[in-house]
Amino acid sequence: MNEIRKNFCPLCGKEVELEEMICGMCAECYIKKEKIIEPPRDSKITICPRCGSLYEGGWKKSKSIESAAISFISSKILISNEIDDVELNLSPERLNSKRVLVHGCLKGKVKGEVIEKKMDILVHVAYNICDRCSRISGRYYESIVQIRAYERNPTKLEIEEIKKIASEIVNNGYERGDEKSFFTDIKEFEKGLDLYLGSKKIAKQICKSVRSRYGGDLVDSAKLVGEKDGKKNYRVTHSLRLPKFLRGDIISYEGNIVQIRTIGTKIMGRNLSNGKTIMLESHKDKLRGIKKVGSIKEAAETDLITVAGKEIQVLDPETDEVVTISKPYFIDDSSEKDKVKVIKMDSGLIAVLPHKNDI
Numbered sequence: 578m579n580e581i582r583k584n585f586c587p588l589c590g591k592e593v594e595l596e597e598m599i600c601g602m603c604a605e606c607y608i609k610k611e612k613i614i615e616p617p618r619d620s621k622i623t624i625c626p627r628c629g630s631l632y633e634g635g636w637k638k639s640k641s642i643e644s645a646a647i648s649f650i651s652s653k654i655l656i657s658n659e660i661d662d663v664e665l666n667l668s669p670e671r672l673n674s675k676r677v678l679v680h681g682c683l684k685g686k687v688k689g690e691v692i693e694k695k696m697d698i699l700v701h702v703a704y705n706i707c708d709r710c711s712r713i714s715g716r717y718y719e720s721i722v723q724i725r726a727y728e729r730n731p732t733k734l735e736i737e738e739i740k741k742i743a744s745e746i747v748n749n750g751y752e753r754g755d756e757k758s759f760f761t762d763i764k765e766f767e768k769g770l771d772l773y774l775g776s777k778k779i780a781k782q783i784c785k786s787v788r789s790r791y792g793g794d795l796v797d798s799a800k801l802v803g804e805k806d807g808k809k810n811y812r813v814t815h816s817l818r819l820p821k822f823l824r825g826d827i828i829s830y831e832g833n834i835v836q837i838r839t840i841g842t843k844i845m846g847r848n849l850s851n852g853k854t855i856m857l858e859s860h861k862d863k864l865r866g867i868k869k870v871g872s873i874k875e876a877a878e879t880d881l882i883t884v885a886g887k888e889i890q891v892l893d894p895e896t897d898e899v900v901t902i903s904k905p906y907f908i909d910d911s912s913e914k915d916k917v918k919v920i921k922m923d924s925g926l927i928a929v930l931p932h933k934n935d936i
């Protein structure tokens with residue numbers, strides 16, 4: 578015969594099945610007597626007043642003081658293992674700059690019995706500048722990325738795009754927990770841009786990304802700035818020079834007129850008379866001797882009058898005279914176009930490829 582083993586709760590004297598007892602007492606007494614939820618004894622958090630980071634063994638990014646207080650409490654609060662289906666809600670109330678009151682509500686079950694416990698936890702806030710902000714204010718930097726261009730100044734668009742690429746890399750680095758991922762300074766000049774960076778690694782990533790987008794030449798130089806624990810400390814300058822050509826430039830290459838369509842580590846252009854694709858390395862040496870003869874920026878739209886054989890007749894946009902010029906590859910005899918873009922070169926007019934995004 579199966580006998581259910583029972584005992585008496587020593588606190589309330591109630592008869593309880595042995596299986597239902599927790600720590601030698603009934604569930605009700607356990608909930609009343611034991612600490613089923615224990616807030617951290619010393620609820621004090623340290624916040625960086627500049628960036629809002631929270632110190633927890635190391636500096637961690639945090640959105641606000643309130644979210645730092647919640648993150649601290651949820652990592653430190655102790656909840657009894659005897660509770661099933663635990664649901665803990667924490668909501669912060671900022672009292673002033675030094676105190677946050679966290680309202681907590683615990684829901685769960687103890688031996689099938691539903692429990693709900695509310696508590697308020699006062700969190701004290703202390704302030705300390707984090708390592709990252711102290712490096713930034715100390716103007717700490719490990720690398721400089723210098724952006725220049727050959728035989729021209731970088732355009733406003735290039736500068737804006739490069740700053741955007743660099744900011745994304747710096748932000749991603751910081752999100753991933755790289756404390757040195759910051760700009761110490763950004764200097765803009767007529768001739769280019771200097772980015773001062775807290776991290777060598779981030780500087781290298783920026784160079785790689787900008788170079789794959791714009792091409793050009795990268796030269797690195799290192800300068801010894803000190804020695805610590807027998808380790809030499811270098812500051813690196815990456816000098817990135819963008820190619821002399823831009824998208825939309827018209828160049829004279831091996832006797833042909835070529836319009837540049839894309840820029841990158843490789844420069845791609847189209848021969849305007851036969852449509853052949855030309856690929857050029859964007860290094861300075863590979864572009865030596867190749868001359869720019871015009872730019873889509875100077876192009877004017879004009880009337881296309883006739884197409885005949887290898888020639889077309891257009892209206893000179895400046896003089897309104899009808900002139901005959903060689904036919905570009907993108908116009909054929911059956912073309913129904915009545916407009917064409919032309920630029921004026923020393924040798925006369927030339928029809929160029931229209932493109933919506935050409936600047």
Ligand SMILES: [Zn+2]
Nearest residue numbers: 586589603606
């Ligand atoms: Zn009891």
Ligand SMILES: [Zn+2]
Nearest residue numbers: 625628707710
């Ligand atoms: Zn900070």
